[in-house]
Amino acid sequence: MSFRSVIAVLGVLAVVGLLVFGLASKGSSGLAVGDPVPTSALPRLEGDGSGSLAAYRGRWVLVNFWASWCEPCRAEAPALEKFQREHGGPRFAVLGIDTRDLSGDGQDFVREFGLSYPQLRDGDGGAAHDYGTSGVPETFLVDPQGRLRLHVPGPVDEQTLEGSVAPLLPEGKS
Amino acid sequence: MRARAALLAALVLALLAPAAAAAERASLTEVEKQVMCPVCGTLLQLAESPQAQRERVFINNLIGEGKSEGEIKDALVAEYGNEVLALPPESGFSLSAYVVPIIALLVAAAALAIGVLRWRRAGGGSGGVGGGSGRPAAPSERDSERLDADLARYDL
Numbered sequence: 001m002s003f004r005s006v007i008a009v010l011g012v013l014a015v016v017g018l019l020v021f022g023l024a025s026k027g028s029s030g031l032a033v034g035d036p037v038p039t040s041a042l043p044r045l046e047g048d049g050s051g052s053l054a055a056y057r058g059r060w061v062l063v064n065f066w067a068s069w070c071e072p073c074r075a076e077a078p079a080l081e082k083f084q085r086e087h088g089g090p091r092f093a094v095l096g097i098d099t100r101d102l103s104g105d106g107q108d109f110v111r112e113f114g115l116s117y118p119q120l121r122d123g124d125g126g127a128a129h130d131y132g133t134s135g136v137p138e139t140f141l142v143d144p145q146g147r148l149r150l151h152v153p154g155p156v157d158e159q160t161l162e163g164s165v166a167p168l169l170p171e172g173k174s
Numbered sequence: 175m176r177a178r179a180a181l182l183a184a185l186v187l188a189l190l191a192p193a194a195a196a197a198e199r200a201s202l203t204e205v206e207k208q209v210m211c212p213v214c215g216t217l218l219q220l221a222e223s224p225q226a227q228r229e230r231v232f233i234n235n236l237i238g239e240g241k242s243e244g245e246i247k248d249a250l251v252a253e254y255g256n257e258v259l260a261l262p263p264e265s266g267f268s269l270s271a272y273v274v275p276i277i278a279l280l281v282a283a284a285a286l287a288i289g290v291l292r293w294r295r296a297g298g299g300s301g302g303v304g305g306g307s308g309r310p311a312a313p314s315e316r317d318s319e320r321l322d323a324d325l326a327r328y329d330l
Contacts, residue, residue, distance in 0.1 A: 069224040100212050100225060102232055102253050124255025125212060 030132025031148045037063070037140065038130040045098050045106050045119035053095070053142065060092040060169055063140045064156075065128050067101040068109040072155040073137045077113040083161045084117045091144075091170050093117060099128040099136060141165055200243040205233050208261070209247065212254045 031037060039054040053061060064080055066073035084094040096115060098106035099122040110119055122128055131140060134153065141150035149168055152160060203219075211221030211229060218226055232253070236246045250258045262268035297311045313321065 067225065069228050071224075100254065102228055105228055123253050124257055126255070 033148055035148050036146050037142050037148050042120040045121045051120050058144050061142045062094045065097050065099050065133055066137045068105040070136045076155040079158045081115050097122050100125045200237050205246055209258050
């Protein structure tokens with residue numbers, strides 16, 4: 001193979017490589033039931049430090065992506081808080097992730113709805129992308145092994161939570 | 175005389191200082207052209223989503239606090255990450271967005287120049303209509319023989 005051919009092949013490979021990299025970095029395939037969920041650390045919405053889903057290994061976790069500017073998120077917040085109060089415990093917790101939102105607005109939202117469950121901040125939407133969300137709100141039930149058990153795109157209400165999520169949790173106060 | 179000069183200088187400074195401050199003062203219209211609405215994926219200037227409206231309020235509050243454009247963009251990056259900037263920052267990996275096109279342009283120009291030089295050296299363009307130097311390339315020995323044979327055949 002001549003020098004020119006090698007250069008041409010390298011050029012084509014570079015272009016194809018850039019295209020593949022672009023697609024891979026922008027594309028989001030989404031999670032399927034049974035897939036391990038991402039556990040990258042995120043800053044806490046209020047206070048210092050960070051948190052991660054990895055810290056919840058061994059517990060059931062209902063991960064809820066939300067934003068203060070999202071009206072359906074406002075509609076579902078009371079139901080999530082009620083579910084946390086009724087089912088939260090050593091074996092289950094709700095975890096909120098405020099995504100693509102201003103931190104001040106997110107903190108106001110938490111206070112307005114009196115949300116008692118932990119909240120993380122995903123300002124650039126990286127975690128929402130890793131979970132394959134297409135918007136907010138979206139909710140994911142993660143089992144104690146860190147695998148996805150249920151995905152609810154769109155808002156949840158008491159009926160959804162009690163009818164679809166609660167039956168998967170361990171008996172009694174979780 | 176000195177006192178008059180000092181008074182004049184003070185007057186000029188007093189007139190220029192507010193103008194300079196006004197020139198540095200950020201405006202929503204200018205910032206909107208330089209940042210994105212992260213949810214919409216468009217310039218904030220073009221976005222009308224609820225998130226974009228909150229972003230505008232945030233920027234307006236910072237303008238009210240007297241922050242400069244740079245400070246406002248830094249605050250937006252702290253909230254939304256680097257992707258909120260319409261143009262990537264000129265540092266780190268993002269620098270490649272500026273450097274790579276320049277390098278590609280230089281490589282393309284160099285390749286073009288080398289190609290043209292080789293083409294001219296090989297006598298390209300001299301045989302065509304109005305082909306460059308105007309001096310036709312000398313025919314090969316075989317072509318000359320063919321030409322002579324053809325001329326002889328037509329008995330010109």
